[in-house]
Amino acid sequence: xxxAVATLIIGVILGYLGQRSRMCFxxxxxxxxxxxxxxxxRGLFAFGLTAWLAFPLVGLVxxxxxxxxxxxxxxxxxxxxxxxxxxxxxxxxANGCPFRQHVLAAQGVKSSISYLxxxxxxxxxxxxxIERLLLRLLP
Amino acid sequence: xxxxxxxxxxxxxxxxxxxxxxLQLGIVAGIAAVIAGSLLEVRPPxxxxxxxxxxGRDLLNWTINRIAATHLTIAPASLVFPxxxxxxxxxxxxxxxxxxxxxxxxxxxxxxxxxxxxxAVMISALIAGGCSIRxxxxxxxxxxxxxxxFGGMIAGVALATLWLRWRATR
Numbered sequence: 001x002x003x004a005v006a007t008l009i010i011g012v013i014l015g016y017l018g019q020r021s022r023m024c025f026x027x028x029x030x031x032x033x034x035x036x037x038x039x040x041x042r043g044l045f046a047f048g049l050t051a052w053l054a055f056p057l058v059g060l061v062x063x064x065x066x067x068x069x070x071x072x073x074x075x076x077x078x079x080x081x082x083x084x085x086x087x088x089x090x091x092x093x094a095n096g097c098p099f100r101q102h103v104l105a106a107q108g109v110k111s112s113i114s115y116l117x118x119x120x121x122x123x124x125x126x127x128x129x130i131e132r133l134l135l136r137l138l139p
Numbered sequence: 140x141x142x143x144x145x146x147x148x149x150x151x152x153x154x155x156x157x158x159x160x161x162l163q164l165g166i167v168a169g170i171a172a173v174i175a176g177s178l179l180e181v182r183p184p185x186x187x188x189x190x191x192x193x194x195g196r197d198l199l200n201w202t203i204n205r206i207a208a209t210h211l212t213i214a215p216a217s218l219v220f221p222x223x224x225x226x227x228x229x230x231x232x233x234x235x236x237x238x239x240x241x242x243x244x245x246x247x248x249x250x251x252x253x254x255x256x257x258x259a260v261m262i263s264a265l266i267a268g269g270c271s272i273r274x275x276x277x278x279x280x281x282x283x284x285x286x287x288x289f290g291g292m293i294a295g296v297a298l299a300t301l302w303l304r305w306r307a308t309r
Contacts, residue, residue, distance in 0.1 A: 004220040006179035007194065010171045011227015014189070017167060018228065019235030020159035025271040028161070029296040034304060043161030044275070050169025051279035055177070055186075062177045072284050079266055084274060084288035086263035088295025092303070094256035095248065097271040098191035098264070101257070102225065106232030107241055111248035118257025123196040125258060126265045127211050134266065 014099075019107060024100035026091045075138050156239035172276050181222060183215045186280035190273035192264035194224040267291070 017023070021043065028041030072080075091097045094115060096104065101119070104112035172188030175181040181188050197217035204211055216222060236242035264270045267288040269277060274292055277285025 001220050003175075003180040003216050004223050006175050007181060008223040008227045010175055010189070011224040011229075012231040012234070013227075014164070014168055014171065015228035015231020015233075016235040017159050017164040017231075019232040019241070020157055020239070021161045021164045023161045023164045025275070026292070026296045029293060030300045033297060033300045040161050043165035046162045046165025047169045047172075047272070048165075048275045048279050050166045051173050051276055054170055054173035055280050058173050058177045076284065077287055080268065080284055080288045081291040083263040083267035084291025085295035085298075087260055087267055087271060087274070087288075088292035088297075089299045090256050090259040090263065090295075091271060092296045092299035094253055094260065098195075098260060099228065099270070099272055102191060102228045103232040103235075106229045107236035108244040110244065110246035111250050111253040114250035115253040115257035118254035119192075119261045120195060120199050121254075122258035122261030123192075123199050123265065126262045127196075127200065130262060130266070131212065 015103060015106065018099060018103045022100075022103075025097040026088060027096060027100065029088075030092055073138075079134070079138070156241075157235075168272070169279075172272075176276075181216050186273065186277045186282065186285070187214065187216055188276065189224060190269050190276070191224065191228070192261055192270035193268075193273060194222045196261070196265060197221045198223065198225055 022040075023043045024040055025044055025047070028038070028044040031037040031039070032041050094101065096112075098119065101112045101115045105116050168189060172186075174188070176186055176188035187193065193214060194217075197213050198221045200211035200213050201217055201221035203209055204213070213221070233242070260270070267274060269285065269288065271292055274285055274289040278289045
């Protein structure tokens, strides 16, 4: 229950700030390559750096830190790198990361609403077929 | 490619509209993600504080499980009651666009195309174990696999950008 309330509140804050700042977590890399614009890229760096610093600091308070993470086999590494590649590739073609698409959908962009419908259809497709296939392929 | 940075719409001309930079959002999101994951029970798995793909999947599967008594996969963090990041972000963005009068119905892209991209991104994100946000969050938490996925994502963005540019200048 705490998690649900916390994510709802954090979601509202990030949704609001995301709408005001036009933040996109893939757009920064794209803009830098295309026009050497660093506006969105700064947001990406800020997020990664802040989280990297906050994990050990909050860990002092919480008494628990992430990890140690399990050692991965070669197949998992391969799937992760390929799937990560696909996340970046298709997000760029779609003109924004999933977070940006949520924000756009909420400000009336119909193609982003259709993106979200596809997004959730993708979850159903994954758990209906692809997950089973992967479990057979992975050791 | 209508949404390249530097488009006129970046700085809202609406008087009184709150201005937030991407840098500021990045800092807030970084702190919020860590606090949610470490202090507010958005775990396990680790580094699960913010993820647009996994959290959306949790909410969808939890709802389907309740309605149809199925047993679709849910992260342990969402077993009793699902994480509501998806709803929160949508509400927050409606609030932001309404208060700044930026809300307007439009359809700048082909909806069938974006539907397919949406499905492709969700499927790949669930295989990689996170959307663009959580891949970076896992990297920040020190998970090597997350860093590998994030590296793959950067390569994917770079290649897609170069392909878009090549297609535009051909």
